[in-house]
Amino acid sequence: MHTVIAGQGYVGLPLAVRAAEVGHRVIGYDTDPHRVQELAAGQSHVEDVPSDRLLAVLNSGAYSATADAAELAGYDIAGISVPTPLRDGVADLSHIEACAQTLGEHLSRGATVVLESTTYPGTTEELLVPILEAASSVEAGVDFFAGFSPERIAPNNTKGWSFETTPKLVSGIDAESLDVIKGFYDGIFEITVPVSGPKVVELTKLIKNTSTVLEAAAGLGSGAQADGRDGEGGAGFGRGALLNSIGWCGTCSALGSKPAVGGGVFTVGYRGVGCWG
Template sequence: MNLYEQIVNRQEKISLVGLGYVGMPIAVAFAKKVDVIGFDINKQKIELYKNGIDPTKEVGNEIIKNTTVQFTSDESKLKEAKFHIVAVPTPVRDDHTPDLTPVESASRTLGKNLTKGSIVVFESTVYPGVTEDICVPILEKESGLKCGVDFKVGYSPERINPGDKVHRLETITKVVSGQDDEALDIISKVYELVVEAGVYKAETIRVAEAAKVIENSQRDINIAFMNELSIIFNKMGIDTKAVLEAAGTKWNFLNFSPGLVGGHCIGVDPYYLTYKAEQMGYHSQIILSGRKINDDMGKYVAENTVKQMIKTNKQINGAKVALFGVTFKENTPDVRNTKVVDVIKELEEYGVEVKVVDPTADKEDLRRNYGIYLSEVEDIKEIDAAIFAVPHNEFRAIQLEDVKKMFKSTESNNVDAMKEVAATIDFEKVTESERKDNVLIDLKGMFNRKEAEDAGLAYWRL
């Protein structure tokens, strides 16, 4: 009886090392079929899970409450499992070089508790070679076991899309790899327990590692192209969204749009690939060019917000701006590597007071990592500009009339009041630009441009 059969018969367990936005949904999915140990060094997070609370909002409190996952921060519990999945973050440092500290630490912890006959599968995003050249030596050193003899390894890149309720673990083809045919066969069968879309067996671990980093690098480059187009069309006075809608009528036009590119994958993975390329003596051209464009978009948005405020005769130093949405993408509390923070920092450099509203964001992460404290929608009053940065479902319910009420009241916003004071003014001849007193920055095109402009707002979007 091999390890797969032992797991199915509940004679052996699966462990998840790292219970964040990726690891926790995997643990919950497997727990419907087999026995699962969910390990994380964050004791506070473990207590939330034990109390039926899902801080990631990926599966929901009800599912967490009823799952059979054995949540623990006690690393010795890992000894009870034979099939281990490592799903910890792999960020980049300030100089854009890979920070392998989390995956190295996880490997040390797992190595100390590794038993003979185990299989370890890494899901963390890495550059080709990390699993075998960095993680395996750590596992061997800490366990005293020999890879290929006493235990085996594999790599299966995570493809979970945080906040996406359609493209989930179960519905996305899973790339799997193993150090030999036996490991690959077991790893494939284990994942097939939960992945309805099936698995794809990569030729080698390095092929699987490379596949992961190019998936997000490709997306990063495509978005960078759209961001560059938005910069060009903005100078031309052409609406980028209108251009993309027209171009999108061609059957093979790729459906990408401009925006802030952050998060733990798209804004990070390209640097892992280019770092390894540099080690091999090749300096990336396209990938790093795209990264530079996307990294600079927060500053670009802030600068254009200030320009629009100047056009509406706003005093910049001391102006109040409400920013809606601070997570790296819509409908997720995840604020890791969010580029919205770049917008905030740049505006504050101009002396602008920024009020941030986000009912979805993880408040503790925001406070701890960025020093940002959230405001409530009802507290947003007397502002000079509004920036809708992230299209959360809650924000899509906000109407233009609701937005207008948040701005400072001005004479030109209240034409009837002006008529009472100066009945001789011919308001039909007031130009459109003269009537635009407040600024609406709509990064993802949530509002209708014409309706916003007809409402007297200076409207700008990427």
């Protein structure tokens, strides 16, 4: 499967390398030419991906890094793992918007786009999908698939969870999208947890990040447990199995009320860049 992982930071690179290791032909896309040059030379900047692992997938031809958007043409599935930094108290979604525009310009019928970046409830369906449709002139749910599956990087992990063994929440804008997205991640993660829709998972990820900050502030530290459930089906986000990396996270430390994409206000613990776990 021709796979694109857009954003080759600490979230995107582990996903790209793991996908390459399990048989996908992966293009790691990043707009930073210096980072791409280092990756192409087999130099990993991510602790979870030793350089020897990166070199192995480079040498096998299963992975390549590029800053040239033209090389993305014809992808079957694309994952978006770009930063969403906090700017003046509000998350900056410009990287998601720019990436969606680029992927939309190279989107073919039958392709799938999955957002992994931590963001507000409504982003997938009300921001990402319209940009993809406008750039590609095809219709989501009819001509292509889309969904949201939050990154689960755990820097304070003391329970022995690895990238592959950490359960992965998956969602789609419709049933067919969910099937395709779950099928992709089933080959990468040992456990995938299907959830009723993107907004549920987007909110769940923010709740998880908020609990990380609050529990750390309360002195609970790593390994504390919390429980959140899918409001439409009881697909659990926790009891330790999914909330396995509770602990202080320096990049998810800002608390505040932020406007949702579709209106309303959510209180979140979220600082965008590197929203681990």
